[in-house]
Amino acid sequence: MKRTVELGFLLALALILSYVESLIPFSFGIPGIKLGLPNLIVLLLLYEGTWKEALLVNGLRIILSGFLFSNLYTILYALSGAVFSFAGMYVGRRTKRFSMVGVSVLGGVLHNVGQLLVAMAVVETLAVAYYAPYLIAAGTVTGTLIGLTGREILPYLQRVEREGE
Amino acid sequence: MTRADAVLLLFCLLIAAAFALWSAFGRREGGILLLSCDGEVVDKSRLREFDGYGKGKAASERVRYCLLLYTEEDILCEWYDSEPDLTLTVPEGVSYNLLSVSSSGVSMEAADCPDQICVHHIPIMREGESIICLPHRLVVEIKGGNAAGRQAES
Numbered sequence: 474m475k476r477t478v479e480l481g482f483l484l485a486l487a488l489i490l491s492y493v494e495s496l497i498p499f500s501f502g503i504p505g506i507k508l509g510l511p512n513l514i515v516l517l518l519l520y521e522g523t524w525k526e527a528l529l530v531n532g533l534r535i536i537l538s539g540f541l542f543s544n545l546y547t548i549l550y551a552l553s554g555a556v557f558s559f560a561g562m563y564v565g566r567r568t569k570r571f572s573m574v575g576v577s578v579l580g581g582v583l584h585n586v587g588q589l590l591v592a593m594a595v596v597e598t599l600a601v602a603y604y605a606p607y608l609i610a611a612g613t614v615t616g617t618l619i620g621l622t623g624r625e626i627l628p629y630l631q632r633v634e635r636e637g638e
Numbered sequence: 639m640t641r642a643d644a645v646l647l648l649f650c651l652l653i654a655a656a657f658a659l660w661s662a663f664g665r666r667e668g669g670i671l672l673l674s675c676d677g678e679v680v681d682k683s684r685l686r687e688f689d690g691y692g693k694g695k696a697a698s699e700r701v702r703y704c705l706l707l708y709t710e711e712d713i714l715c716e717w718y719d720s721e722p723d724l725t726l727t728v729p730e731g732v733s734y735n736l737l738s739v740s741s742s743g744v745s746m747e748a749a750d751c752p753d754q755i756c757v758h759h760i761p762i763m764r765e766g767e768s769i770i771c772l773p774h775r776l777v778v779e780i781k782g783g784n785a786a787g788r789q790a791e792s
Contacts, residue, residue: 504755504770544752546773568642575643582650596770597677598777603766606657613650 479634480522484530484537487514491538503604505588506611509581509619511538515559516577516623519566521630527563531555550588557587573627574620581616582609661766668765668780671744673706673715673737675776680706681715685739685780701740703747708733708774724748735776744778746771 490510497508511534518527535555539548561583565576585608592601673681681704705722707714709732716727721738728734735756736748743761746769756771756778765782 504759546752550772570640570642571646572640572643574639575646578643578646578650592770592772595772596775596777598674598768598770598779601768601770603661603768606654606661609650609657610654613647613654617647 475637476526479637480526480530483514483518484533487511487530487534488538488541490514491534492542495542503607503611505585505604505608507615509584509615512558512577512580512584513619513623513626516562516573516580516619517627517630519562519576520573520623520627521634524563524566528559531559550591553591554584554588557590558584572620573624574617577620577623578613578616581619582612585609585612667763668767668782670781671739672779672781673704673776674779675708675713675774680713680776683717685744701738704737704739706735706737706774706776721747733774735771735774737778744769744780746778749774 488511490513494508494510514534515527515531518530532552532555535551536548539545539551558580561579562576565571565579571579586605589601589604589608593599669685671681671683671685672679683704700719701721703718703721705716705718705727707716707728709729716722722736724734724736733750734748735746735751738745738747743763745761746756746759749757749771751771751773753773756769756776759769762769762778762780765780768777768779770777
């Protein structure tokens with residue numbers, strides 16, 4: 474029961490971050506470039522919880538924020554990026570070779586590459602391939618920022634959980 | 639930061655740089671504007687025919703507009719010399735994309751798609767660049783080469 478409440482809190486936090494992100498005009502005219510703030514919560518859960526909890530919160534976050542701030546079409550598109558991103562971060566976490574920064578970079582880059590591949594499949598064209606360098610570079614930079622933030626926050630989150638027991 | 643982190647960061651940046659270099663060398667100013675939907679060609683135009691295309695701000699400020707209408711049976715493509723009034727040209731219940739071609743390149747002026755990603759896209763100008771409207775499955779692409787342009791004309 475207590476864990477359910479904690480996950481609920483983290484889900485609410487992820488939703489707020491989704492909303493904050495939708496307010497920041499951070500686009501550079503290249504589609505797909507964004508900060509990935511909600512990914513911070515998924516990253517923290519991968520370290521502080523189980524992968525199933527991280528997956529659950531991530532899935533619910535995308536569906537709920539989709540219905541709140543955008544539409545069904547965006548949900549499907551976001552889910553496709555999330556599948557790639559989550560798989561990358563899960564594997565990165567499991568190997569234990571990366572720090573939070575490395576795991577977050579894997580998530581950021583794979584999210585962008587995944588969405589690009591889905592976009593290619595949907596419109597049946599290779600024309601979007603020229604976005605690849607921008608998206609990989611952007612994923613690396615935003616992933617690093619989110620990873621560094623996560624590294625600072627994790628000890629506090631763990632302390633809160635310990636004190637709650 | 640672990641060693642694996644550093645290797646990963648370097649690897650990603652190198653891949654991005656390699657991709658960017660490869661496309662920068664392979665790209666010239668484009669010759670053909672290709673519009674396609676679901677992989678099928680809707681319209682093909684030679685950019686040469688547009689005054690001042692890609693010549694920068696100093697060149698003529700003439701702007702051409704292309705309005706795409708998605709009716710139930712077909713996709714209609716209409717060119718205009720001045721910005722069309724969307725309230726008059728777009729029938730009710732029909733979705734649209736409005737493109738402009740000017741000295742600063744090809745850009746999406748307006749669209750009724752839900753995400754508006756195509757509208758926020760920077761203007762495209764060089765070979766291989768594209769603007770995609772995913773909800774309408776529209777691809778606006780610049781193809782290179784004058785030879786290919788003549789083929790398209792014939």
